[in-house]
Amino acid sequence: MHTFRTHTCGELRKTDVGRKAKLSGWIHSVRDHGGVIFIDLRDHYGKTQIVINPKMEFYQELEKWRVETVVCFTGEVVARTPETVNPKLATGEIELVAEAMEVLGETEQIPFQVAKEEQVPEAMRLEYRFLDLRREELHNNIVLRSRIIQTIRQKMWEMGFNEYQTPILTSSSPEGARDYLVPSRVHPGQFYALPQSPQQFKQLLMVAGFDKYFQIAPCFRDEDARADRSPGEFYQLDIEMSFATQEDVFKVCEDLLEEVFTQYTDKKVTHAPYPRIPFREAMEKYGTDKPDLRNPLFMIDLSEFFRKAGFKAFSSTVEKGGVVKGIRVPGIVGVQPRTFYDKMEAFAKENGAKGLGYIMWTREGEIKGPIAKFLKPEELDELEKLASIENGDALFFMCDTRAKANELGGKVRARFGEKLNLIDPNEFRFCWIVDFPFFEKDEETGAIIFSHNPFSMPQGGMEALQNRNPLEILAYQYDIVCNGIELSSGAVRNHQPELMYKAFEMTGYSREVVDSKFGGMIKAFKLGAPPHAGVAPGIDRMVMLLTDSPNIREVIAFPFNQQAQDLMMNAPSEVDMKQLRELRIIPLPHELKYEETYKKLKADAERIRAAEEAAQTAAKPS
């Protein structure tokens, strides 16, 4: 009987000594000693050393086969002598003495080394992704990703959730990112959209009574890439629960993340309940809505102190409505050289600050620094108390409008964390950011707009919408953050049509507009919708954190490059005219409707050009 293998390359052990075995895999490395050749044969499961003696007839032939050739060896499992055991290999106590060899897949010269850890250009790795995926690190990441997804599914099932599929071809969603569109052949001129997330479907599943939904859901957004954001598509663990409060969602998430993160990492992991930090507090303390809590530094508000204190540059800013924020950096005075302070100031200036003032308390209790001389001794005493200063500490100041000072403080805080090695790499620190504002003011127009998600539930309900200052209304809207990376947003959804109409009315949308844009959802909510809430942590980002990957491409088997291209499959690519005609993207000549449209578009374009020219002529002084 023909088989390719009796064992995998990671399987044979000392107890198998004496057996005949057949192994198939890739030639990982060759060590040719003239009289004997050693080959590491590699497959998905591991590596096994093959020994080839010169008396074998394929000995000479072997020399022409390169690494990464796919071969099958038959032979006897032999124990290695104690001196030749390789403790680095799981199969290192044995080797296979080859008796027969068959080449299953030849290889030309490979463009980069699989067996060695060398840097390879990203574009080449992506073009030869199948080779890149053979390399140990990436291979392991993808396997780990698979295991993590398996663990997630299992835990979700244990918690009573069911997985439901939702459509990939759906309609363009009215909010958020740019859609990927798919032309409809049956309905010329009309388009499907790929889902940016299954948001509406999962809410409809709740209306349909399914109660606890999850899905490892592909999501598509036509937006530009970042190191932690894949262009085009990504996967999220989509979760929605009926009759659930914000805290119910948190409990599910915390239980799930506890399971996943303790299983796949040895690092220290935050245990539930995670800190809940109101959005405003996060902005005031950390200058960002995704703080890295491994960084112990935080901002305090010193505006009231400086309003009275004798430093005019600060007090006048406070008088004008600005703020002074301080960051206490413990124990650096006398440790960091003068240049450290200069570099931090330069960094602050690069980020739009006028300066970065500071006061230093030396270990001997002396007070130094550019701001110190402006303050009286009793003011310095008060400042020490306000900022809990001890000898050796430095206190840095950000002075600007509240928004700018907070933003700068956030950057400075992160920079200190990095430069002073304050961030423990062996830790995962989670937190929830809660109480996002429901509305905000459009900076250009001054109009009230939704600050996050129009479909989330305003805290205080109709009462709040009717009676409170819109800018003070909070939403049941939350983010989960780990080590400064946003894993997910989520919300308690607004399931009451009247509340939805009212909220949209406040941003200037009439009932009719809401009905036309979100009619499907509104209709469902009018026919008995349960209160529901959800969240959707990014799978890719979770795996990134667990594999310590600096880039999201390290945890995706076949990622796009930054320009949203698949260099291996050559996507996107041009298609032939026949397909375009069939989809009516290029109209057939006899299709009058399109010819009319074309003529109309052309006429429009010409009219606009003429108008522009006329405007230009008019603008010129004659």
Next chain:
RNA sequence: GGAGGCGUAGCUCAAUUGGUUAGAGUGCCACCCUGUCACGGUGGAUGUUGCGGGUUCGAGCCCCGUCGCUUCCGCCA
């Protein structure tokens, strides 16, 4: 759409800061080697210095443009 960084052998990098024939490691090719495990040794081949232009007696290096990759901003609930 904008800003920064990078681009030298198949791959990773160097080239005394503008100086004469562009080097090393790895891979590749040939040969030697019976216990290696990233085996070792000897020898060899491999370059439009991303592309185009400019400055200069002379450019891998300086300048301008352009292309590619990447990071960030915009954008992304």
